[in-house]
Amino acid sequence: MQSSAEGRFPKITQKELDALRQRIGVKIGVTAEPWCYEATRDNIRHYAHGIGDDNPLWCAPEYAAKTKYGDLIALPSFLFATSRIVSGYVGGLPGIHAMWSGADWTWHKVVRRNDEISTEAWLKDIVEHQTRFAGRAIQQIYHVDFFNRQGDRVAEADSWCFRTERDHAREQGSKYSEVKARPPRRYSRDELDKAYQLYAEERIRGAVPRHWEEVSEGEALPTMLKGPMTVTGFIAYAQGWGGLYIRANKLAWKQIYAHPGLGIENRFGIPDCPERVHWEEEFALEVGAPGAYDYGPERCSWLTHHLTNWMGDDGFLRRASCKIRRHNPAGDLLFIDGKVTRKFVEDGRHLVEIEQEARNQDGELSILGSGLVELPSRG
Structure with a gap:
């Protein structure tokens, strides 16, 4: 796919969309080997710390x-590191920007230390949307079994990922016009100390078991802080998760040689990976984002972290869903809240449904989520 005469980046064509269908x-x-084949002690820890x-x-x-497990287990979101597909490695539409935008997870068993993980995946559906961010957008939904x-x-x-035209998002997208017009944020020490208090209070x-009987519908979960967002933090996540396209030297050349639409010239004229939107401010602005921003699977993992902190060692996260609503650029703070909306018993399991949302320091909605947690019962 070649760049259009009107812009630097390619456009979505009906021919390529039909081929994708x-x-x-x-x-x-096997499109690309996963970052982690096995849930080793180090792989689990690196993802958790990320x-x-x-x-x-x-x-x-x-x-x-x-604990009842007798050894380390992997946090639920660790499985992002075992599949490029679930993490946003999309096919088709070369040169069209991809933004990881949400997931629906179901867990059946814990992943134990040194478990080797294999996957099966396929493209499940394609849905067209009109968005404020980039006009026409193509949602690619994938299914992965672990x-x-x-x-x-x-x-x-x-x-799922949304595929968007970079030129349209930069020149005509209206979603972040107000954000881009704001002067760079600089926090006072008092503002940061107030936010950091949530880290000091995180439990x-x-x-200590959280029994199903002691949970009440309407009960609020403690607010969890993530941030302030920094490029350092985004890279810390990539270290544990592996990134999709981060390669060096010969391996970078092999990847771009095999997929010419992937490499986008940087200021030196060198084809470089599109993933640099997460650490290169200039390129992030070129694709219509408000600045270098966090990873989608990272944000989904923050929501499940919120749930696992609350449920304790004897709880089991059965399901979780997340839907991303906006980018979290460097400088943002994120506050994750949750509330118990339902408790019930099904097939002998004592279950609790939780709704989540996360907003930034300006009260703007960043992500919506939900979880289904199985808790131990006193009975």
Whole structure:
């Protein structure tokens, strides 16, 4: 796909969209090896630390040995590191920007230390939208199943990316016009100290069981802070998650040689990966974003972190959903809140439904989420 005469970047064509539709329902072969094949002690810890999660159930073997699991287990969102597809590695429409925008997860079993994970994936659906961010947008929905070495399905997920025309988003997109017009934010020490108090007060439920009977509908979960957003923080996540297109030297050349539409020239004229929207302010602005911004799977993982802190070691996260509503550029703070909306018993399981939302320092909605948590019962 070549750039159009009117802009630097390619446009979505009907021919390529029709070709992409032919892939629906077709199992995807090995497109790129995952960042993590196995849930090793280090891989689990690196992912947890990449989202700012220091829960000893995933990070401290001496602690985990005393739990019912007898060893470390992986945090639920660790599975993002075992599949490029669920993390946003989309096919088709070369040169069209991809933004990871949400997922629906279901977990069936915990992932234990040293479990080897394999996956099966396919394109599930394509949906066209009109958006304020970039006008016409194509939503690509993928399904991924996750299996352990014994062949047990430990989880499944639908995730989706929105494909957008970069020139349209930059020149005509209206979603971030007010944000871009604001002067750069600079926080006072008092403002930061007030936010950081949430870190000081953050509690991991841990070994103290949260019984189903003690939970009430309408009950609020503690507010969780994430941020302030920095490029350093985005890179910390990429270290644990692996990124989609981050490659060096010969491997970078091989990737761009195999996928010419992937490489986008930087200021030196060197084709570089589109993932640099997360650390390169100038390029982020070129694609219509308000600045270098966080990763989508990172933000989904923050929501599940909010839930696992609350449920404790004896809880099990059955389902979680997230829908991204706006970017979190460097400089933003994010406040995650949740509320119990329903508690019920189904097939002998004591379940709690939780609704979540996260807003930035200006009260703007960043993400919507939900979770279904199984809790132990006193009975």
